[in-house]
Amino acid sequence: KYLQEQNKSFRSAPLLMGITSGLAFGSKLTFFPVLSVPVLTFILIREMPNRKKIKNILISIAAFCLIFFITNPYFFASGSEPVLGIAKNKSTYCFQGIAYLKSLRFGLGLPLLIFSSLGFLLSFKKEKGESCVHDKTLVIAWVIIFYLFISQFALHFGRYILPIVPVLIAVGVGFWLKPSRIRILNTFKTMAVIFVVSATFLYGMAYLSLFWKENTRTLAGEWIQKNIPAGATIGVTEVPWQFQMAPLDEDQYQLKVTGYDLKQLKETQPDYFILSSFQSGIPPVPKQMPPERSRFWNEFKESTQYRPLISFRQPLSFAGIVFNQSGASEDLIYLNPTIAVFERTGLPR
Template sequence: MNRFLLGIILFISLFLNIWGIWGGLPSKERTNLVFSESQIKGLSKIMKETRDEIYQRTEYFGSGPVGFKNEMYRITLDGIEHEISKFHIGSARSFLIRSCYPDEQAVLASLGNMNPSKLDFNPHMFSYGGLYIYLIGFSIKIAALLNLLTLTPDTTYYFLHPGEMGKFFVIGRLVGALIGVLAIYIIYLIGSFLYDKRTGLIAGLFLSLLPAVIIYAHYLKPYVFNLFFFLLSFYWTCKVLYSDKISNYILAGLFAGIAGGILLPFGTIFICIPIAHLIKRISTKISIRSLFEKSIILSILSAIIGFIIVNPYLLVSLKEAFSEYMFLSRCVPPNFSFDRILSYSKVSLPAGFGLPLFVVVIAGILYSFYKREKIDYLILSYIIPLFFFITATTYRFIHYGIYILPFLILLSARVLGIGLKGGRMIRHITLIIILFVSIYTFLYSLSYDRVFAGRDIKTEAGKWIVKNIEKGESIGFRREPTPYAHPPINILEYKVSWIDENGRIDPLPKYFVESENDSIPDGFRSILKFQYCEIKRFERHPEVFGVKLFFGKNYPWWWKTPNPDILLYKRLR
């Protein structure tokens, strides 16, 4: 019976992870709104040259192209002479080959920087780790050998065949989504080992339905992918808590190193190994000295090996990797404040769990403080410091702290597992809670799957612009238009501008496009309020059967990336 239920849970996870995984891809429909086919052919050389220059001038991932200056090009297309800036060309090109979700192109760009013919597999990107990148590259190569996609070094081919480019994104997303399903099985093993099989099933069920996991399984990013290796490390760490077998230490360390090699913050799971070791030795007088035992040393060595296995080029690119890590750390400088703790607790976590499951999670945490068993000390000593670190750095996001969510799932599952062992009334109440939480959370995640699977709202806005705004009119944006935030627009047919570093657009455009994924400067917000009027709004909220299942007014950042509200304004005079 347990195997049957586990099979259903894994199927649910697979379904939720992959439905809508084809959303937000480059397409002919979007491309046609940006350039005509003849315009693409005429601009292909320039678009390729500017793209190549950007990559050549980028010292490390995230740094941006050093010395990349804006220039004007004069080019004749379809008998008409145009003057186009390099920045405008770069913006338009992104709509041809990028997806609608931020930074997804990073992995594909990393693969493009490799030179297999010279046995050069240096990814020149270390924040994601080589294993994730190599596995996606291997999957793309297999798909090409099976004639499922066209693989060519000629970038200009994909300008005219965006559907082929879209297949790269789908394959990359599938790799993460499928490996993410395996994480459900691992948390089932953990729950079964620590408590009982019923608790393991509940933990697996809740993790398979978790909105934060489902949403980020749809992105070409390693957050859900890495949960598998992260939880494998914790599984063997749990065995360390109750056994002195050397193999437990080695495997816990190895998978911690692999998890940290794929995403550095996930490597913090290694801390659980010495904590578990100390908890086990706490009754002895040599508990601190035991940290120098052979088992701990071997776990450290295996973690180092695991880290290097997934980042083989790290040792020969230390300066590049260090610069990348330092850049990323500067993006989120720590700032400890009560407001951030409150925001993360009131906005990010409830959105990531869904309100009913979040309530059960709180009950699980409170029970853990009350029970104070070995495993409670282990989990709490890990997640409490990380909670404060996350709130001090990335409190507005849910995915950067996604690795603490499985622990909260385990604690909530433990409470419900105990309820199933109670008297008849308690069992019935517990079953009702499990059913209600599961159905609600399933529908909540499904509502986002429907957004991923539906038509892109930004493309719909682009089509409306073509039909309702005359060619030659001026249209302003918060910044240079990008596929993840803005409607596609033909820069040859409209005068496109964006807010400068001083918060101005000079001259003011006749129309202005605001995306929910943008942050409008206060000064320009006043201009919109008094000198413009809203003429059209595009919005698509996650819902099932017409019912919205998220009631918060605020969302974590990037939570609405697939469906940002798009507002169009027209100048009053």
């Protein structure tokens, strides 16, 4: 709004920008992309003297720091712990730009991603007679900064890219809803909007339906309790985690953690072995499948030590339409991983 106004005499703007940026940072949005908003805002105003630009930027930074101190005093009161925590949990450098584009594809659905991205880019086309597009420049600059910043780290989850989604959709949809002088173009825009809204509705409902359907982990846990006798040994590749594995009663069964090592599995020889989509190549397979898991799965399939007993799968579907999830981020597969139960070959019944 500040960039759209011809009169830049709104004196409290630097202070308000700093305060809102500080609040955003306190809400776990990333430091550099958040602080870049007030800084870029004043840099983009060509008619403002450089001395005033620097003054306004410093005011925004001061307000940013003050409001963050007020809302998050524990960050400062805990001394060096936050810095040590950041150093301990830091991620190595590895550009993940393509991976985040794929996350947007699976998160939004391909029609909405193409629709909003195309509209986002075309909305920055300068209209005839338009003298200033500073506000649009600020928006696209922030999206690019955030996208490049978050893509620098090896640790990758689809949810990390969420902050750009509202901006991408809001600006992108604006182009498609803007009337054109060409009648056929207006008709095309209307048809595109109807198609994308319909496709996105079906895709979104497919995910929502997973919450009213029986969860695959629950189904697998109930079956295991009813059909696997108490005292049996059950092998797993890692300590069971609630988002990846069926609930297993450790008082009722003997759990054997083999790791992703077929040799270890042959040595322990549990009666049953359980895998999920997160530990094997069983669809839907998440994008971040480590090489050791893929190797183990290939070796496990070739081995005749275990045979498939039963699997529990809840495909992503709605109104008879099934959507492909393989290659999606782990975040989107937590809802419905496939759980497969294997039985040791020759196990007496």
